[in-house]
Amino acid sequence: MPHPSTAQDSHAAPLRLADASDADAAAEEAEAGQARFDELIAEDSRIEPRDWMPADYRKSLARQISQHAHSEIIGMQPEGNWITRAPSLKRKAILMAKVQDEAGHGLYLYSAAETLGTARETFYDQLYTGRAKYSSIFNYPARTWADIGAIGWLVDGAAITNQVPLCRASYGPYGRAMVRVCKEESFHQRQGWEILHTLSHGTDEQHQMAQDAVDRFYGPALQMFGPPDTDSPNSQQSMAWNIKRFTNDELRQRFVDMIVPQAEALGLTLPDPDLAWNEERGHYDFGELDWDEFFAVLKGQGPLSSQRLEHYRRARDEGAWVREAAAAYARRQAAAEPVGA
Numbered sequence: 001m002p003h004p005s006t007a008q009d010s011h012a013a014p015l016r017l018a019d020a021s022d023a024d025a026a027a028e029e030a031e032a033g034q035a036r037f038d039e040l041i042a043e044d045s046r047i048e049p050r051d052w053m054p055a056d057y058r059k060s061l062a063r064q065i066s067q068h069a070h071s072e073i074i075g076m077q078p079e080g081n082w083i084t085r086a087p088s089l090k091r092k093a094i095l096m097a098k099v100q101d102e103a104g105h106g107l108y109l110y111s112a113a114e115t116l117g118t119a120r121e122t123f124y125d126q127l128y129t130g131r132a133k134y135s136s137i138f139n140y141p142a143r144t145w146a147d148i149g150a151i152g153w154l155v156d157g158a159a160i161t162n163q164v165p166l167c168r169a170s171y172g173p174y175g176r177a178m179v180r181v182c183k184e185e186s187f188h189q190r191q192g193w194e195i196l197h198t199l200s201h202g203t204d205e206q207h208q209m210a211q212d213a214v215d216r217f218y219g220p221a222l223q224m225f226g227p228p229d230t231d232s233p234n235s236q237q238s239m240a241w242n243i244k245r246f247t248n249d250e251l252r253q254r255f256v257d258m259i260v261p262q263a264e265a266l267g268l269t270l271p272d273p274d275l276a277w278n279e280e281r282g283h284y285d286f287g288e289l290d291w292d293e294f295f296a297v298l299k300g301q302g303p304l305s306s307q308r309l310e311h312y313r314r315a316r317d318e319g320a321w322v323r324e325a326a327a328a329y330a331r332r333q334a335a336a337e338p339v340g341a
Contacts, residue, residue, distance in 0.1 A: 041242055046172040049115040057241055060234065061171050062116045064243065066123045069109035070134035073127070074308050076102045078142040079151065087145060094191055095148065101184045108181060112173035128313055136294060137220045139302025146199050146206075146213035152192015154214070154221035154259070160185045161255045162225060170242035193262070200267045207267070214263070215271045222286075223294045225252045231291075256284050 033052025040047055047053055080099050086092040114120045126132035137155050142148055163182050169175040199210040226232055226248040238244040246254070256275075263270050274287035297305065 041170060041240075044168075044170075044242060046175065047170050048172045056237075058116050060238065060241070061174065061243065062113055062118055064238070065109055065113040065116075065174055066118075066126070067133055067135075069106045069113060069123065070127045070132055071138065072102050072106035072109060074134045074138045074312060077308055077311055078138065078140075079148060082142060082145065082148050085145070086148075091195075098152075098188050098191060101188065105181045105184070108177040109174075112171075112177045115173045124316070127309075128316060130300070130309055133298060135224055136297040136302065137217075137224050139297050139305045139308055140216070140220055141304055143216070144209055144213060146196065146209040147216065149192045149195030149199065149210065150213035150217040152188050152190075153196055153262070154192070154217045155224070156185050156188040156192060157259060158221045158224045158255050160189060161258065162251055165245035165251075166243075168242075168245060174243075193266075196266055196268065210266070211268055214268050218271050219289055222252055222255065223289055223291075225249075225255070227291060227294065253283055256286050260284055 030052075034054065037047065037051070037053055037057075040051070047057075076099050079095060079102075083092055083095050083099065086095050110120050110123055113123060123132070127134070137158075142151060160182060163178055163185065166178045167175055167182060169178065196210050196214070199206040201207075226235070229235060229247045229249045232248050235244060235247050239247065260270065260275070272287045274285060276285050277283075278285045296302070300306070300309075
C-alpha cells in the first residue's frame with residue numbers, strides 16, 4: 001500500500017501540470033493579443049471593447065474618459081446658475097439647451113468608459129468622494145453674464161481644439177462619442193462668441209464687462225490643455241497608443257493661433273503682454289502661464305472647488321429617490337413581461 005504522502009503527491013501532480021498548461025495558454029493568448037493590438041495601432045485602426053488590450057491602455061482610457069465625463073457634469077454648474085438670470089427669454093432657452101447638451105455629453109462618455117469593464121456607479125462614486133479629477137476651469141466662478149460668453153468662446157473653444165483630434169482616438173467607443181460631442185460644442189462656442197460680440201459692441205459698460213470676462217478666463221482656458229509637455233508624463237504614451245494626436249503644448253499653440261484674430265474681430269484684447277506674431281515660427285508667441293495656480297486648483301484649492309463638489313453631492317443625494325423609483329419600475333416591467341415577448 002503506497003505511503004499516504006506518496007498518494008497525495010500522485011493526485012497533486014496532474015493539478016500542477018494543468019496549472020502550468022493554463023499559464024502557458026494564457027501567456028500565448030496575451031502574446032497573440034499584444035501582437036494584434038500593436039498591429040491595429042500601427043495601422044491606425046480602432047480597438048473595440050471585445051478586443052484584447054494591454055492593462056495599462058485600459059486603465060489610461062478609463063481614467064481619461066471618466067475625467068472627461070466628470071468635467072461635462074461639473075461644467076453644467078456655472079452655466080446652470082445663470083439660466084434664470086439670462087437677459088432674455090431667447091438667452092434662457094439657448095443656455096438651457098446648452099446645459100442639457102453638457103449632461104448628454106457626460107452620459108455619452110460614461111457609456112464609453114464603462115465598455116472598458118468598470119461599472120458606471122464606480123465612476124460616479126469616484127467623483128462623489130473627490131477621488132476623481134475634472135477640468136480645473138470649472139472651479140472658477142461665472143461672476144457676470146459676460147462670463148457665460150467667455151466660457152462659451154474660450155472654454156468651449158479650447159475644448160473643441162482638444163476634442164476634435166479625439167474623434168480619431170484609437171478606442172472606438174471614445175472616438176465615436178466625440179464626433180457628436182464636438183458638433184454640439186461648436187454650437188456652444190458660437191453661442192459664447194455671439195454673447196461677447198453683442199456686449200463688446202454695446203455700451204462702454206457692456207464692452208468693459210466683456211473685456212473683464214476675457215481677462216478672467218483667458219489664462220485658465222489655456223491651462224485646460226494640461227501642463228507643459230515636460231511636466232506631462234502621460235502624453236507621450238497616450239500619443240503612442242493613438243489616443244491623443246497632439247501634445248498639450250501643440251494644442252495650446254493651435255488654440256492661441258485661432259483666438260487671436262477672433263479677439264480682434266470682437267474688439268477685445270487678450271490679457272498677455274508677451275503675445276506677438278513670430279514670423280520665423282509662423283505662430284504667435286505667448287507668455288508663461290501660472291502653473292502653480294493650475295496645480296493648486298487641481299488639488300482642490302480653486303475658488304469654488306469645494307462648492308462645486310458639494311453641489312454635485314447634494315444633487316446626487318436628493319435625486320436618489322428618482323433613481324430608485326426608476327430602477328423599481330424597470331424591475332416591475334421586466335417581471336411582468338411575458339416570456340418570449
